[in-house]
Amino acid sequence: xxxxxxxxxxxxxxxxxxxxxxxxxxxxxxxxxxxxxxxxxxxxxxxxxxxxxxxxxxxxxxxxxxxxxxxxxxxxxxxxxxxxxxxxxxxxxxxxxxxxxxxxxxxxxxxxxxxxx
Numbered sequence: 001x002x003x004x005x006x007x008x009x010x011x012x013x014x015x016x017x018x019x020x021x022x023x024x025x026x027x028x029x030x031x032x033x034x035x036x037x038x039x040x041x042x043x044x045x046x047x048x049x050x051x052x053x054x055x056x057x058x059x060x061x062x063x064x065x066x067x068x069x070x071x072x073x074x075x076x077x078x079x080x081x082x083x084x085x086x087x088x089x090x091x092x093x094x095x096x097x098x099x100x101x102x103x104x105x106x107x108x109x110x111x112x113x114x115x116x117x
Contacts, residue, residue, distance in 0.1 A: 014086025059089030
């Protein structure tokens with residue numbers, strides 16, 4: 001059904017997504033139980049328009065870790081998993097950043113909004 005390269009790409013993307021989902025689920029659980037973790041590592045906001053640190057750790061850090069393991073152990077399968085994780089991670093970070101920039105630009109103070117006369 002899958003050749004080994006496609007399988008490893010899929011496993012990398014799926015594992016990155018599962019780790020991302022686990023961190024987001026923990027954040028939602030803690031907020032729902034009345035103990036918000038906002039401002040605690042890794043749920044730190046650098047700027048409103050930039051995704052929080054937990055997204056950067058999962059979407060960029062995890063694929064880099066897989067890549068380093070693959071190169072260090074000379075395992076091509078880990079390198080392929082890193083590429084699959086990067087496909088998920090880069091698209092997630094682009095989507096998050098685009099959403100956050102649009103949200104911040106819609107709620108900008110009136111002095112920053114150019115009015116055409």
